[in-house]
Amino acid sequence: MALTDTDLRRLARLARLRLEESEISGLREQFAGILGLIDQLQAVDTRGIEPLSHALDLEARLREDVVTETDQRARFQSVAPQVEEGLYLVPKVIE
Amino acid sequence: MDWEVVIGLETHAQLATHSKIFSGASTAFGAAPNAQACAVDLALPGVLPVLNRAAVDCAIRFGLSTGATIASRSIFARKNYFYPDLPKGYQISQYEIPVVSGGAMVIEVEGRVRHVRLTRAHLEEDAGKSLHEDFHGLSGIDLNRAGTPLLEIVSEPDLRSAAEAVAYARALHRLVTWIGICDGNMQEGSFRCDANVSVRPRGQEELGTRCEIKNLNSFRFLEKAIEYEIRRQIELIEAGGAVVQETRLYDPDRDETRSMRSKEDAQDYRYFPDPDLLPLSIEAVWIDRVRAELPELPDAMQQRFTDDFGLSMYDAGVLTASRDMARYFLDLLPCAENDAKLCANWVSGELAAALHRESLEIQDSRVSPQQLGGLLKRIQDGTISGKMAKELFDALWQEGGEADALIEARGLKQISDVSSLERIVEALMAEHPAQVAEYRAGKEKVFGFFVGRAMKASGGRANPEQLNAVLKQRLKAE
Missing domain, CATH: 1.10.10.410 (Arc Repressor Mutant, subunit A)
Incomplete structure (x- = not known):
């Protein structure tokens, strides 16, 4: 599967990574290598095999519906860069 | 041109659990900001999610109530996107194998009964809240809601008008509150809908391009937003334009929808199975236990009221609008000589009006079924007229007490001899x-x-x- 520069920029944007122009060709090579491995995996005949969703052959353990956490806001917010009126402050985002 | 409207709804029902879906933090509404956001909800390094059994219970209840299939094994997936009220950078949801698939809801619009197929219902966590008010040019983040369990219920594109969409949403609202999995409080965002709307020339098989209207949190807005969107799409096409697939927001003040983001910058969520969560296994005994605990469902009770009591579908619908309403009616019946029609008239008439005046729910009624029954008995035996009964009802509502004592005290006894x-x-x-x-x-x-x-x-x-x-x-x- 060929990866274009546009694909690469898009992936970087989705992952919030800043790419310098000079990095692109090198990265494309590395990506092509990874995708080659995936192609190899895809080529395996998996008919009749149940899709694997987890590496461990176990089932989820569940918790009872009980409130076990207490208010630790002061401790959590002591390491936050900026807080006000109990809120975490972040650069303004409006869709 | 004759246009056919095609609508599908995605509904988020907040599940009525005490704690969050993957952490032991409280889900109670109205706490101080971030007082109920624990280390797991904040996505601090090293934390792991552990699934809440009660959230799964809710999903099973819903599935059984709609004739759906409960997956014996379902998978949690990461839906990846960046937003400050989503601390992990992904939302834990379900993608390939949801806990509930299929099923249907029955609705009635203008006397026409329709089956609306359900695609799926999956468990996921809610995000936090962003407050864009003035924090010196910054946004404030409250993560109390982050991790609150949601059931996202997806319908097939089976709805053909705004009225049908509202009827479906109302039926769904009645069901989820009836079976106790959601408090249904729309102001607090416990029940909210996204509508996928498209139009096509009648007779055409292929679906038109759709737009998704996000976050409709009242039945009125749902109806108005869809009606606006239908008009907009038809006018656009008839003027020679084309609908662009996009997400739109409804502005109730201007009664219009407007573009939020188009398909070009539509999110690519890059779903993949969450390695932090093992597959969820639901064994038959669990499903059987939930089935045994299910109450009589509203549709069945509505039908029973028409069959057994000779009530109209409409009256029966009013009396099964909520489980508490039905309970009140059923408690009232034996107190009033089982005269169902008289009981139905009073519950949906005077009582409903009094509740409405004071914005009370039926479970908070100031007149109990026993008190109302005492009053209705005196209509039945001719002691008081219907008109006097209304006065007396007001007195019961205001002052409490028993109908007989009030009749005596006020000299309201009808002269019949x-x-x-x-x-x-x-x-x-x-x-x-x-x-x-x-x-x-x-x-x-x-x-x-x-x-x-x-x-x-x-x-x-x-x-x-x-x-x-x-x-x-x-x-x-x-």
């Missing part, structure tokens, strides 16, 4: 000989004059039917 009525009528006739003569000369209008006077003379307590009979008989007699 013939000799008392005859005395009143005879006195009146003696007082107004001219009107008696007019009546006897054929001027029947005068009858009303006597009814009015007699009522007044009895302090409004004369039994109207008896009074009419006595009057007719006496006036006729020479």
Whole structure:
């Protein structure tokens, strides 16, 4: 599967990574290598095999519906860069 | 051109659990900002999610109530996107194998019964809240809601009008509150809908390009937003344009939808199975236990009310609008000689009006089924007239107490015995000989004059039917 520069920029944007122009060709090579491995995996005949969703052959353990956490806001917010009126402050985002 | 409208809804129902879906933090509404956001909800390094059994229970309840299939094994996936109120950078949701698939809801619009197929219902976590008010050019983040369990219920594109979409949303709302998996509070965002809307020339198989209207949190907005969107799409196409697939927001102040983001920058969520969560296994015994605990469902009860009590579908619908409403009605019946029609009229009439005036829910009614039953009994045995009963109901509502005691105290007892009525009528006739003569000369209008006077003379307590009979008989007699 060929990866274009546009694909690469898009992936970087989705992952919030800043790419310098000079990095692109090198990265494309590395990506092509990874995708080659995936192609190899895809080529395996998996008919009749149940899709694997987890590496461990176990089932989820569940918790009872009980409130076990207490208010630790002061401790959590002591390491936050900026807080006000109990809120975490972040650069303004409006869709 | 004749256009056909095609609508599918995605509904988020907040599940009525005490704690969050993957952490032990409280889900109670209205806490101080971030007081209920624990280390897991904040996505601090090293934390791991552990699934809440009660959230799964809710999903199973819903699936069984809609005739859906419960997956014996389902998978949690990461839906990846960046937003400050989503601390992990992904939302834990379900993608390939949801816990519930298939099923259907039955709706009735203008006498037409329709089956609306459900695609799926999956468990996921809610995000936090971003407050864009003035924090010196910054946004404030409250993560109390982050990690609150949601059931996202997806319908097939089976709805054909805004009215059908609203009927479906209402039916869904009634069901999720009925089976106790969601409190249904739309102001607090516990039940919200996204609508996928498209139009196509009638008869065309292929679907038109759709737009998704996000976050509709009232039935009225749902209806208006869809109606606006249908008009917009038809006008656009008829003017030679084309609908662009995009996400739109409804602005209730301007009653219009506007573009939020188009398909070009539509999110690519890059779903993949969450390695932090093992597959969820639901064994048959679990499903059987939930099935055994399910109450009689609203559709079935509505049908039973029409079959057993001879009520109209409409009346039965009002009485099964909520489980508490149905419970009130069923408690009232034996207190009022099982006269279902009388009970239905009072519950959906006077009682509903009184509740509405004070914005009370039926479970907070100031008049209990026993009190109302005591009142209805006195209508049934002719002690009081319907009109007096309404007065008495107001008194019960305001002051409480028992109907019989109030009737006694207020002297509201209806005068039904013939000799008392005859005395009143005879006195009146003696007082107004001219009107008696007019009546006897054929001027029947005068009858009303006597009814009015007699009522007044009895302090409004004369039994109207008896009074009419006595009057007719006496006036006729020479």
